[in-house]
Amino acid sequence: RRALPEILSQQEQWDNHFIRLLCELAEELQALDERLKRYDRRLKQLAQEEARIRRLQEVSGIGPVTASALVAAVGDAGQFKNGREMAAWLGLVPRQHSSGGKSRLGHISKRGDSYLRTLLIHGARAVLNACGHKEDRRSQWLKSVAERRNRNVATVAMANKNARIAWAILSREEEYRVM
Structure with missing residues (x-):
């Protein structure tokens, strides 16, 4: 081309x-x-x-494409009891291997909608790249995860957090409030 x-x-x-x-x-x-x-x-x-899509776009890392895909796939998120269930449905939680009372966390499960998971991870990567000198709580948390672990783990953690926030916005029909 x-x-x-x-x-x-x-x-x-x-x-x-x-x-x-x-x-x-x-x-x-x-x-x-x-x-x-x-x-x-x-x-x-x-x-x-669309009000739900507008509300979702308030979250850093969720743009019009991701927000509309979330609303199309999840609707009002009523099928999930909590945000962790939705994140698990998207494959954004670590696999767990347990034996003899000892629990080991592995890689993300990659179950569920791969397109949505990809959109959330790309958005989270953009947030991580942009948080350089920001001092808000979310950026500080993300930078600390990236320092403790690595950038990919921090990216997936941010995507997981965004999925949970999206669940709260969709299920409670509230505006996004930065904590």
């Missing part, structure tokens, strides 16, 4: 049929980009009209 303009500028080196195909391909790519921009604008417009 990046090399296409350069190839088209060197038309004399290529066969006319090949150049025509590349021109058609470039036009199709441009049309797809325009369609994606239209869909993105429409999604943002719908996100502003």
